Amino acid sequence: MEEKKITIFDVAARAGVSKGTVDRVLHNRGEVSRKSAEKVRKAIEELNYEPNLYASLLATKKSRMIACLLPEPEAGEYWEKVRNGFLAGGAEVAGLNIVTRLFSYDQYDPSSFDRACENLLAAAPAGVVLPPLFKNGTMSLASKLKAMDIPYVYVDTKLEDGDYFAYFGMPMYQSGYLCAALLTERLEPEEVKDVVVVRIIRDKSRQSDPTVSRREGFTDYILDHFPDCSISNIFIDPSRPESISKALKELTPERKLVVMFNSRIHLIADFLRRNPSPGRRVIGFDNLDRNMDALRDGLVTLLIAQHTERQSHNAVLTLSDYILVGKKPLNRDNYVHMDILSRLNIDNY
Amino acid sequence: MEEKKITIFDVAARAGVSKGTVDRVLHNRGEVSRKSAEKVRKAIEELNYEPNLYASLLATKKSRMIACLLPEPEAGEYWEKVRNGFLAGGAEVAGLNIVTRLFSYDQYDPSSFDRACENLLAAAPAGVVLPPLFKNGTMSLASKLKAMDIPYVYVDTKLEDGDYFAYFGMPMYQSGYLCAALLTERLEPEEVKDVVVVRIIRDKSRQSDPTVSRREGFTDYILDHFPDCSISNIFIDPSRPESISKALKELTPERKLVVMFNSRIHLIADFLRRNPSPGRRVIGFDNLDRNMDALRDGLVTLLIAQHTERQSHNAVLTLSDYILVGKKPLNRDNYVHMDILSRLNIDNY
DNA sequence: CGAAAAATCGTGCCCGTTCACGGAAATTCC
DNA sequence: GGAATTTCCGTGAACGGGCACGATTTTTCG
Numbered sequence: 001m002e003e004k005k006i007t008i009f010d011v012a013a014r015a016g017v018s019k020g021t022v023d024r025v026l027h028n029r030g031e032v033s034r035k036s037a038e039k040v041r042k043a044i045e046e047l048n049y050e051p052n053l054y055a056s057l058l059a060t061k062k063s064r065m066i067a068c069l070l071p072e073p074e075a076g077e078y079w080e081k082v083r084n085g086f087l088a089g090g091a092e093v094a095g096l097n098i099v100t101r102l103f104s105y106d107q108y109d110p111s112s113f114d115r116a117c118e119n120l121l122a123a124a125p126a127g128v129v130l131p132p133l134f135k136n137g138t139m140s141l142a143s144k145l146k147a148m149d150i151p152y153v154y155v156d157t158k159l160e161d162g163d164y165f166a167y168f169g170m171p172m173y174q175s176g177y178l179c180a181a182l183l184t185e186r187l188e189p190e191e192v193k194d195v196v197v198v199r200i201i202r203d204k205s206r207q208s209d210p211t212v213s214r215r216e217g218f219t220d221y222i223l224d225h226f227p228d229c230s231i232s233n234i235f236i237d238p239s240r241p242e243s244i245s246k247a248l249k250e251l252t253p254e255r256k257l258v259v260m261f262n263s264r265i266h267l268i269a270d271f272l273r274r275n276p277s278p279g280r281r282v283i284g285f286d287n288l289d290r291n292m293d294a295l296r297d298g299l300v301t302l303l304i305a306q307h308t309e310r311q312s313h314n315a316v317l318t319l320s321d322y323i324l325v326g327k328k329p330l331n332r333d334n335y336v337h338m339d340i341l342s343r344l345n346i347d348n349y
Numbered sequence: 350m351e352e353k354k355i356t357i358f359d360v361a362a363r364a365g366v367s368k369g370t371v372d373r374v375l376h377n378r379g380e381v382s383r384k385s386a387e388k389v390r391k392a393i394e395e396l397n398y399e400p401n402l403y404a405s406l407l408a409t410k411k412s413r414m415i416a417c418l419l420p421e422p423e424a425g426e427y428w429e430k431v432r433n434g435f436l437a438g439g440a441e442v443a444g445l446n447i448v449t450r451l452f453s454y455d456q457y458d459p460s461s462f463d464r465a466c467e468n469l470l471a472a473a474p475a476g477v478v479l480p481p482l483f484k485n486g487t488m489s490l491a492s493k494l495k496a497m498d499i500p501y502v503y504v505d506t507k508l509e510d511g512d513y514f515a516y517f518g519m520p521m522y523q524s525g526y527l528c529a530a531l532l533t534e535r536l537e538p539e540e541v542k543d544v545v546v547v548r549i550i551r552d553k554s555r556q557s558d559p560t561v562s563r564r565e566g567f568t569d570y571i572l573d574h575f576p577d578c579s580i581s582n583i584f585i586d587p588s589r590p591e592s593i594s595k596a597l598k599e600l601t602p603e604r605k606l607v608v609m610f611n612s613r614i615h616l617i618a619d620f621l622r623r624n625p626s627p628g629r630r631v632i633g634f635d636n637l638d639r640n641m642d643a644l645r646d647g648l649v650t651l652l653i654a655q656h657t658e659r660q661s662h663n664a665v666l667t668l669s670d671y672i673l674v675g676k677k678p679l680n681r682d683n684y685v686h687m688d689i690l691s692r693l694n695i696d697n698y
Numbered sequence: 699c700g701a702a703a704a705a706t707c708g709t710g711c712c713c714g715t716t717c718a719c720g721g722a723a724a725t726t727c728c
Numbered sequence: 729g730g731a732a733t734t735t736c737c738g739t740g741a742a743c744g745g746g747c748a749c750g751a752t753t754t755t756t757c758g
Contacts, residue, residue, distance in 0.1 A: 005444070005714090007713090007714055007715090008714065008715065009714085017737075017738085018737065018738045018739075019714090019715085019738085019739095020716090020717085020737065020738055020739075021736085021737055021738080023715070023716065023717080024736095024737085026715095027716085031735075031736060031737075032735095032736070032737080033724095033735080033736060033737085036736085036737080050444060051714080051715070052407070052444075052713080052714050052715070053444075053445065054403050054404075054406040054407040054445075054713085054714080054715090055403075055407050055713065055714030055715040055716090055743090056714075056715050056716075057403040057715090057743095058401070058403040058404050058407050058713090058714080058715070058716090058743050058744065058745095059714075059715035059716040059717085059742080059743055060715075060716060060717095060743090061716070061717075061742095061743090095354070095399060095401070095402075096402065096403075097403075314679055317676075317679075327666075330663055330683070334679070354744090356743090356744055356745080357744065357745060358744085358745095366707075366708085367707065367708045367709075368708085368709095368744095368745075368746095369707065369708055369709075369746095369747080370706080370707060370708080371745095372745070372746065372747080373706095373707085373747095375745090376746085379705095380705070380706060380707075381705095381706070381707080382705075382706060382707085382754095385706080385707080400744080400745070401743080401744050401745070403743085403744080403745095404713090404743065404744030404745045404746090405744080405745055405746075406713095406745095407712095407713050407714070407715090407743090407744080407745080407746095408712075408713055408744075408745045408746040408747085409713090409745085409746060409747095410712095410713085410746075410747080
């Protein structure tokens with residue numbers, strides 16, 4: 001039971017070399033003759049030696065780096081929360097010989113994403129955290145990371161590339177499903193003839209829409225439960241605020257059910273304020289400050305939210321665990337809880 | 350960005366004492382004058398010093414102990430898997446200055462449970478893993494552990510005492526719900542008039558039945574979907590095998606729907622073999638070898654299983670994380686996936 | 699006041715690795 | 729064969745903190 005710990009010295013003695021040599025073969029950084037390398041390997045084998053993690057961690061000089069690839073967040077935007085979580089996680093693992101670094105890009109400019117990827121790769125991180133915002137760019141990055149044996153963790157949404165190390169985020173499909181259920185709760189079929197989805201015009205560059213599967217979940221629920229319901233889209237362009245109200249003209253007062261699948265429900269808050277419609281139900285996602293304001297003001301009925309910061313926070317912790325001691329996460333896919341926020345439970349969220 | 354790490358020496362210098370003194374106040378083990386203790390605390394504060402975890406772990410002599418309180422498992426029994434997981438976890442954290450110890454008791458004898466608790470407390474563990482088999486005994490142990498600030502992790506089932514450190518197990522209610530759904534899948538209401546639940550006679554000593562909420566989930570589903578269905582119980586006594594077939598006389602061939610909520614569906618396998626009934630559906634829980642055999646033989650239709658070992662395994666890892674570096678688990682309640690096993694997918698589970 | 703006891707405190711070794719440095723051995727080359 | 733390389737390998741100083749031991753200071757008390 002009480003087995004003596006075997007150290008690098010024991011191995012060295014057994015192999016008839018010095019601890020320096022053992023260390024060299026352990027980290028196979030050369031400068032060892034074939035013969036003694038063999039002897040050392042044999043000794044390690046026979047003694048069943050495992051290096052002491054703590055000693056190793058204490059002595060090691062180089063600090064590993066965890067990179068985070070994120071859009072440059074505008075103030076109050078969704079990505080700001082993601083970044084905050086990442087920074088918080090970074091603070092937690094600082095002092096463990098782990099540094100964290102942000103690589104940001106312009107979310108409307110795919111070429112800036114590619115440049116950020118290059119920088120990131122050049123910096124040789126030991127692990128990467130990223131939301132797969134641009135599909136192609138992400139895929140290309142992912143394959144390079146895989147080749148270099150660098151683990152990467154998706155947050156927010158995930159690509160099904162089979163090689164990601166872990167995922168932290170909302171179950172997107174279910175969140176859409178939930179959204180539909182909440183939107184139509186206790187409504188009669190004749191009250192659910194028409195649903196308006198407000199969407200963002202994206203320029204072509206953005207090859208992937210992270211909310212597609214959320215939309216699918218939503219649509220599936222509606223089709224299942226209200227086959228006669230039509231789902232129509234209104235597109236708005238956030239870069240031209242003055243155009244928004246024009247586009248929303250279509251949102252006439254008798255259209256009662258409104259949703260947005262991204263985090264920007266606050267964009268239509270102004271319109272809703274100026275065009276009230278009793279009994280209207282508006283559901284959005286994510287607890288951005290401005291969304292919360294709209295919720296408080298009664299412009300938005302419900303928000304489906306998550307503790308966004310925790311995703312990237314946990315992503316960092318998971319990676320650092322793996323980098324330091326090789327520990328894999330309990331689950332590869334980690335779904336956060338979908339919180340339902342209304343005016344009633346919005347306080348101290 | 351590149352902040353110099355502050356060590357215990359820096360603190361000592363700043364406070365005008367030696368590192369020995371700093372160390373003493375850090376672990377407040379006395380022998381320090383009020384005055385210099387104050388100076389040291391101030392220095393720590395000002396320098397924002399945090400001890401280097403690795404150095405500390407490397408230097409520290411005493412090894413912490415994680416205890417596991419388990420019923421003495423009979424071969425092939427459910428608890429054997431739990432124990433194996435615990436041992437596996439123990440092996441993983443051995444060499445991290447963490448030892449694991451089993452405290453076992455007779456699951457039919459509450460006084461042996463209490464004795465085991467005493468032994469456990471006397472051994473001063475740094476963390477405890479346990480299934481809350483005896484409710485009263487567990488509650489009393491839990492309150493003592495809380496008072497001593499020793500974290501404990503429930504596996505298998507949990508008590509809602511609000512103070513447990515984490516829980517690893519199946520979502521019990523849902524598992525019952527799932528069980529009912531599977532049992533009645535694609536059956537017409539007139540086919541679901543009668544469900545038989547086979548249960549174990551427990552002597553009074555066993556104050557808690559871990560499967561109650563599973564039974565609730567089951568009942569709720571049935572009541573919801575088949576309000577006309579009656580649920581009847583048959584009690585068997587595993588300590589008197591010869592009595593089992595007598596009790597099961599009531600299970601006549603025309604009664605097609607049979608479930609057991611504990612892990613012992615194998616107990617009725619013999620009876621089912623001798624009294625076949627075409628179209629009968631039998632659902633049990635947990636992948637015990639003998640259950641798997643019954644599944645393979647077609648006596649049991651489905652098993653709802655989980656990777657039992659992983660519960661206790663993860664419990665150990667979680668505790669060791671906390672003990673060593675103070676890290677809390679991502680989620681307090683960790684539900685394992687409910688695997689549905691049939692003859693078709695039983696291989697290499 | 700001075701010795702004994704008690705309260706404080708400093709010193710130095712240890713934990714098991716990593717890694718730079720320089721020396722020894724083997725190889726190459728003239 | 730001897731000098732110049734090249735290849736290999738041993739040494740010892742970190743790394744930052746725990747803790748035993750003994751030294752120093754303060755307190756107690758006759």
